[in-house]
Amino acid sequence: MEKYILAIDQGTTSTRAILFDKHGNLQATAQRECENFYPQPSWVEQNANTIWSSTVGVISEAVAAANLKMEDVAAIGITNQRETTIIWDKLTGQPIYMAIVWQSRQSDCYCQEMKQKGYEPLFFEKTGLVLDPYFSASKIRYILDHVEGAQARAERGELCFGTVDSFLIWKLTGGKVHVTDVSNASRTLLMNLHTLDYDEELLKLWNIPRCLLPEIKDTSCVYGLSDASLFGVQIPIAAAVGDQQAALFGQTCYAPGSVKNTYGTGCFLLMNTGSQIIHSKHGLLSCAGWKIGSEINYVLEGSVFVAGAAIQWLRDGLKIIQDSSETYRRSLAVKSSDGVYVVPAFTGLGAPYWLPSCRGAIFGLTRGTSQDHLIRATLESLAYQTEDVLQAMQKDAGMKLTALKVDGGASKNDFLMQFQSDISNCDVHRSLISETTALGAACLAGLAVGFWKDKQEIIDNFKSGSQFTPTIDEEERSKLLEGWHRAIEAAMKF
Ligand SMILES: Nc1ncnc2c1ncn2[C@@H]1O[C@H](COP(=O)(O)OP(=O)(O)O)[C@@H](O)[C@H]1O
Numbered sequence: 148m149e150k151y152i153l154a155i156d157q158g159t160t161s162t163r164a165i166l167f168d169k170h171g172n173l174q175a176t177a178q179r180e181c182e183n184f185y186p187q188p189s190w191v192e193q194n195a196n197t198i199w200s201s202t203v204g205v206i207s208e209a210v211a212a213a214n215l216k217m218e219d220v221a222a223i224g225i226t227n228q229r230e231t232t233i234i235w236d237k238l239t240g241q242p243i244y245m246a247i248v249w250q251s252r253q254s255d256c257y258c259q260e261m262k263q264k265g266y267e268p269l270f271f272e273k274t275g276l277v278l279d280p281y282f283s284a285s286k287i288r289y290i291l292d293h294v295e296g297a298q299a300r301a302e303r304g305e306l307c308f309g310t311v312d313s314f315l316i317w318k319l320t321g322g323k324v325h326v327t328d329v330s331n332a333s334r335t336l337l338m339n340l341h342t343l344d345y346d347e348e349l350l351k352l353w354n355i356p357r358c359l360l361p362e363i364k365d366t367s368c369v370y371g372l373s374d375a376s377l378f379g380v381q382i383p384i385a386a387a388v389g390d391q392q393a394a395l396f397g398q399t400c401y402a403p404g405s406v407k408n409t410y411g412t413g414c415f416l417l418m419n420t421g422s423q424i425i426h427s428k429h430g431l432l433s434c435a436g437w438k439i440g441s442e443i444n445y446v447l448e449g450s451v452f453v454a455g456a457a458i459q460w461l462r463d464g465l466k467i468i469q470d471s472s473e474t475y476r477r478s479l480a481v482k483s484s485d486g487v488y489v490v491p492a493f494t495g496l497g498a499p500y501w502l503p504s505c506r507g508a509i510f511g512l513t514r515g516t517s518q519d520h521l522i523r524a525t526l527e528s529l530a531y532q533t534e535d536v537l538q539a540m541q542k543d544a545g546m547k548l549t550a551l552k553v554d555g556g557a558s559k560n561d562f563l564m565q566f567q568s569d570i571s572n573c574d575v576h577r578s579l580i581s582e583t584t585a586l587g588a589a590c591l592a593g594l595a596v597g598f599w600k601d602k603q604e605i606i607d608n609f610k611s612g613s614q615f616t617p618t619i620d621e622e623e624r625s626k627l628l629e630g631w632h633r634a635i636e637a638a639m640k641f
């Protein structure tokens with residue numbers, strides 16, 4: 148009887164379950180939207196119970212859609228929005244606060260305080276990260292300070308912290324297993340990148356008790372079995388991996404120097420740096436890519452906070468499009484963005500600028516500016532932000548990138564992909580399967596249970612899709628980029 152690997156991709160905008168067969172072909176997929184709440188400007192929260200119920204829902208729906216039974220699933224791999232912070236009661240499994248989403252800025256004051264005390268270099272050296280509310284540590288501090296009695300309960304070992312992977316493993320195993328993997332732990336500001344363990348000095352600075360935290364495990368290994376009461380059978384949970392590292396794995400970027408960009412809610416450009424930690428001098432982050440047995444892979448990352456989220460803003464905020472795919476047609480309805488630049492810094496600026504207080508701005512408006520110009524300029528802003536990160540990455544790595552592998556929801560937009568190729572003067576390769584994040588998690592789970600023999604088998608299964616090559620000359624490229632840099636500098640000064 149043929150078996151399948153089920154990947155759970157719990158992202159910022161949706162929870163998906165996807166089934167893959169032995170050849171890496173997608174067999175079925177199920178998806179539920181996830182509601183984001185914005186209780187105050189620049190705060191973003193989600194209901195952790197809904198994250199869980201949507202996960203159980205999509206698993207059953209995907210298996211049913213493929214006409215399979217749960218017995219046909221050889222293993223589950225989990226990939227997730229990273230940094231998003233959940234603290235729950237160890238006895239009841241009930242979250243004690245909303246899930247604080249990675250984009251949320253409500254814990255910025257803790258990071259500012261650490262910066263004022265001069266701790267930024269220490270954190271950068273040990274964790275590869277900058278002191279920003281993006282990462283989990285200050286979010287944990289926020290919950291422990293704002294939920295009555297939480298600090299004392301954490302110290303007594305009554306509470307558990309987890310990023311979404313950890314919370315889902317806890318729930319799936321019926322409250323038996325409290326673990327995470329190195330790729331997720333390396334985004335907490337608590338894990339030492341060199342030892343791959345929590346760092347006592349950093350825990351002390353944040354006043355976070357170690358017993359609150361999940362054990363850090365490999366990325367590809369069996370953490371436990373799903374509780375029989377959930378699906379009738381016990382299925383090995385065999386991978387947990389942050390979604391950006393999962394996409395890097397799914398894109399088969401195994402060689403040091405290979406790069407991918409994912410255009411989802413945000414944009415995340417990752418370069419595999421092999422067993423070497425490269426500490427960026429240009430505003431990028433270092434973190435763990437994955438650990439498989441004794442093999443550890445590090446990555447250099449540029450995280451852009453608002454990418455597809457800007458398209459959602461056009462749809463839900465400005466209401467000038469009905470559907471995100473409409474941006475393709477609307478962008479081509481005008482010859483250019485006519486000098487309009489959108490800086491979508493709705494939740495501050497991430498890499499390479501790191502300015503949490505920055506806000507969004509639109510420049511270059513004239514009486515002739517139409518909705519289509521604004522839509523086109525918003526799409527272009529995804530490519531400009533990516534280009535800024537690419538420039539920083541090339542400087543750090545000391546090399547010129549000639550090809551960029553891409554994936555994620557907004558990578559379906561051909562206009563955006565062509566503009567990216569033009570503006571970055573490099574080839575853009577879009578994989579045939581857009582679900583490379585889920586594929587990466589499935590591959591890591593499959594390797595753990597022997598479903599796939601080795602990485603070569605995964606490379607052999609990989610299917611390339613469309614390719615975009617540059618069509619504009621250097622003069623035009625420089626002019627467009629010069630306008631963008633004036634816009635971003637003005638937004639930062641505002
Ligand atoms: N055709 C498209 N053109 C532009 N943006 C798109 C398109 N399709 C989806 N998006 C954007 O991509 C994002 C969803 O991508 P996805 O990879 O599912 O995100 P996430 O993993 O962050 O939940 C949304 O923000 C949406 O606005």
Ligand SMILES: O=P(O)(O)OC[C@H](O)CO
Binds near residue numbers: 157228230249411
């Ligand atoms: O939900 P996504 O796919 O936008 O990913 C979020 C990132 O993991 C945040 O670091």
